[in-house]
Amino acid sequence: MAQVIGQAIDRIDGRAKVTGTAAYAADNRAERMVFGSIVTATIACGRVTGIETNAARRMPGVLLVMTHQNAPQQAPFQATADDRHARPKPQLASDKVEYFGQPVALVVAETAETARAAASAIVVTYEKTEGAFALESASATAKDSGKSPTGAPASNKVGDFDGAFAAAPVKVDAIYKTPYQSHAMMEPHASVASWQDGKLTVISSLQLVESAHKSIADTLKLAPDKVEVISEYVGGGFGGKLPVYGDAILAALAARELDRPVRVALTRQQMFHVTTHRPASIQRVRLAAERDGTLTAIAHESLAQSARADEFSEPIVMATRSLYAAPNRLTGQKIAALDLPVADSMRAPGEAIGLLSIEQAMDELAIRLDIDPIELRVKNEPKEDPEKKLPFSTRALVPCLQEGARRFGWDKRNAQPGQVRDGNWLLGMGVAAAIRGNFLRPAEAKVTMESERHAVVEMDMTDIGTGSYTVFAQIAAEGLDLPVENIKVKLGHSSYPDTPGSGGSFGASSCGAALHDACTKLKAKLAKGEGAQGLSATGSVKPGDEYKKYSQFAYGAHFAEVGVDQTTGEVRLRRMLGVFAAGRILNPKTARSQLIGGMVWGVGSALEEEAVVDPRIGAFITHDLVHYHVPVHADVPEVEAVLLDEFDPHANVLGSKGLGELGICGAGAAVANAVYNACAARVRDYPITLDKVLPALTRRQG
Numbered sequence: 285m286a287q288v289i290g291q292a293i294d295r296i297d298g299r300a301k302v303t304g305t306a307a308y309a310a311d312n313r314a315e316r317m318v319f320g321s322i323v324t325a326t327i328a329c330g331r332v333t334g335i336e337t338n339a340a341r342r343m344p345g346v347l348l349v350m351t352h353q354n355a356p357q358q359a360p361f362q363a364t365a366d367d368r369h370a371r372p373k374p375q376l377a378s379d380k381v382e383y384f385g386q387p388v389a390l391v392v393a394e395t396a397e398t399a400r401a402a403a404s405a406i407v408v409t410y411e412k413t414e415g416a417f418a419l420e421s422a423s424a425t426a427k428d429s430g431k432s433p434t435g436a437p438a439s440n441k442v443g444d445f446d447g448a449f450a451a452a453p454v455k456v457d458a459i460y461k462t463p464y465q466s467h468a469m470m471e472p473h474a475s476v477a478s479w480q481d482g483k484l485t486v487i488s489s490l491q492l493v494e495s496a497h498k499s500i501a502d503t504l505k506l507a508p509d510k511v512e513v514i515s516e517y518v519g520g521g522f523g524g525k526l527p528v529y530g531d532a533i534l535a536a537l538a539a540r541e542l543d544r545p546v547r548v549a550l551t552r553q554q555m556f557h558v559t560t561h562r563p564a565s566i567q568r569v570r571l572a573a574e575r576d577g578t579l580t581a582i583a584h585e586s587l588a589q590s591a592r593a594d595e596f597s598e599p600i601v602m603a604t605r606s607l608y609a610a611p612n613r614l615t616g617q618k619i620a621a622l623d624l625p626v627a628d629s630m631r632a633p634g635e636a637i638g639l640l641s642i643e644q645a646m647d648e649l650a651i652r653l654d655i656d657p658i659e660l661r662v663k664n665e666p667k668e669d670p671e672k673k674l675p676f677s678t679r680a681l682v683p684c685l686q687e688g689a690r691r692f693g694w695d696k697r698n699a700q701p702g703q704v705r706d707g708n709w710l711l712g713m714g715v716a717a718a719i720r721g722n723f724l725r726p727a728e729a730k731v732t733m734e735s736e737r738h739a740v741v742e743m744d745m746t747d748i749g750t751g752s753y754t755v756f757a758q759i760a761a762e763g764l765d766l767p768v769e770n771i772k773v774k775l776g777h778s779s780y781p782d783t784p785g786s787g788g789s790f791g792a793s794s795c796g797a798a799l800h801d802a803c804t805k806l807k808a809k810l811a812k813g814e815g816a817q818g819l820s821a822t823g824s825v826k827p828g829d830e831y832k833k834y835s836q837f838a839y840g841a842h843f844a845e846v847g848v849d850q851t852t853g854e855v856r857l858r859r860m861l862g863v864f865a866a867g868r869i870l871n872p873k874t875a876r877s878q879l880i881g882g883m884v885w886g887v888g889s890a891l892e893e894e895a896v897v898d899p900r901i902g903a904f905i906t907h908d909l910v911h912y913h914v915p916v917h918a919d920v921p922e923v924e925a926v927l928l929d930e931f932d933p934h935a936n937v938l939g940s941k942g943l944g945e946l947g948i949c950g951a952g953a954a955v956a957n958a959v960y961n962a963c964a965a966r967v968r969d970y971p972i973t974l975d976k977v978l979p980a981l982t983r984r985q986g
Contacts, residue, residue, distance in 0.1 A: 320538055337349045355376035595619065681839040720838050741771060793936050889952040
């Protein structure tokens with residue numbers, strides 16, 4: 285049988301998606317289904333003092349108005365838990381308002397239009413209390429963020445940073461700021477809930493089915509076998525669909541009250557408050573070096589927003605601990621509780637914004653040293669993890685930098701800013717390193733022979749647009765010596781074997797390794813001559829000693845060329861290249877697509893994306909896709925992702941690593957460094973908008 289893993293096979297779910305036959309959550313229909321519309325709070329903190337619902341209740345077709353006054357009892361919210369996404373998420377549980385946009389009522393009607401009209405007729409009055417909304421003013425009340433999701437401490441010291449920094453002949457000490465960001469995935473959040481014989485079924489748009497299953501069951505105080513959660517197709521998640529939100533819980537509550545299926549869908553505007561966001565951050569980076577470029581000290585400290593109602597810490601400084609060698613090191617992160625909507629993970633949490641700072645600081649240091657930025661990074665390549673003192677499972681940062689430089693034409697770069705022109709445009713090139721932790725999570729998978737030549741794969745893993753259906757079909761096909769078209773992959777049901785779901789770039793490797801184990805076991809049964817049809821096997825995987833003995837990361841290098849209009853300060857990406865090493869590539873086509881998507885997001889982080897808080901009311905005023913800008917086709921010309929050949933024997937049995945989030949890591953810093961090379965505008969406050977570039981152009985022209 286020919287090798288299947290590693291082939292650039294087309295997405296097996298592609299036809300269903302482009303023809304519209306793939307049913308996303310809101311596409312599902314049920315007999316007698318009715319529709320819910322959520323009413324959200326218009327204050328950031330305080331309490332509800334009154335809700336006038338009579339006008340809504342009198343509207344023809346309205347079936348239910350639910351508020352904190354009549355909502356069914358639910359389990360209380362838990363501030364801490366081993367799995368933050370599996371906690372109870374009660375809705376309309378009290379009159380307390382903890383953030384702008386919090387659900388305060390639900391209207392259910394025969395049509396979606398009626399439900400929305402009735403929701404707009406509800407009048408809510410509040411007793412408002414003062415809130416804190418500005419991160420810049422919150423440093424005095426900040427606290428250590430606690431351990432990262434991997435168990436690493438918030439702060440760490442190695443050697444004598446203060447002494448080494450003070451004594452260094454060349455140093456950088458800079459403050460970088462990153463804004464709030466919203467996930468802005470294509471598919472809005474939606475849920476369809478129905479009850480039959482005391483069992484609840486929730487079809488929803490989710491990344492983590494098993495966590496959602498537990499969250500919903502616990503919230504409604506149900507036994508797990510009384511709840512089924514289904515999420516077969518997800519139109520993008522990026523971390524924004526890790527938790528369970530009000531749409532799922534409220535749909536379930538209303539469906540039980542009415543004994544009819546209920547669909548609740550968030551509007552695009554509601555998503556900016558009801559769901560989560562990436563927190564804003566203020567980061568200080570200090571680098572000290574000898575005149576030959578040898579780093580003697582590194583410090584990276586951050587302050588980030590956390591919701592007062594639900595604490596979350598983005599691991600902003602963690603990647604810095606393993607990126608470059610230096611004997612004296614200081615890292616730490618703090619969080620400040622603000623009265624804003626809940627912050628949570630967003631694509632490449634930690635690295636995505638941490639590298640925006642450290643990789644721009646490395647560029648600044650290279651300029652002060654008059655050393656090529658690539659040479660500086662290569663010179664400070666560590667032989668082992670600088671803080672864990674463990675060998676790397678694989679380490680291909682330098683090959684990525686070198687191959688990228690060759691392909692991009694880095695040798696043609698003029699190190700002096702503002703020297704290359706194309707008409708009215710000043711041109712510049714920038715580079716940045718990419719690093720992203722590689723993780724393995726416990727997972728299970730089941731494989732069943734439908735016939736002698738056809739098999740079915742089952743697991744509660746999701747496909748959030750990343751190609752899960754395809755790569756799992758490839759793994760099973762190779763493991764069972766069957767054609768890919770003879771493999772049926774069934775995902776996204778909580779009744780299937782448990783997986784960690786889609787998040788953290790651990791999905792394909794974790795679930796793929798469990799599936800490989802299932803296929804190995806099933807093949808052994810077949811080899812013994814056991815009857816094929818109906819024969820099944822369940823496989824599993826969990827992290828072992830390899831994750832204690834080795835420091836595991838995936839790597840990359842980003843190269844960007846930009847043009848800056850010397851009159852207006854407009855920045856345009858002209859071309860971009862990323863070179864990546866992420867273990868064995870399961871499918872080059874789906875991998876390249878993910879990496880390019882991440883790179884495009886990096887461009888948005890550098891130049892456009894910013895969720896702006898109105899400090900008077902604690903609300904995101906950029907709460908739609910008109911005002912919250914993301915890159916469009918005109919913003920993204922030539923972008924290319926190159927994958928280096930690699931196999932990591934310490935990562936998992938497949939030799940693969942996570943890469944879905946690797947593409948965004950460092951991408952924005954490469955753009956920022958290119959802007960400086962073009963026009964000498966060193967913008968440390970992202971995004972890099974015209975008003976921040978123009979002062980440098982004015983100085984230049986003056």
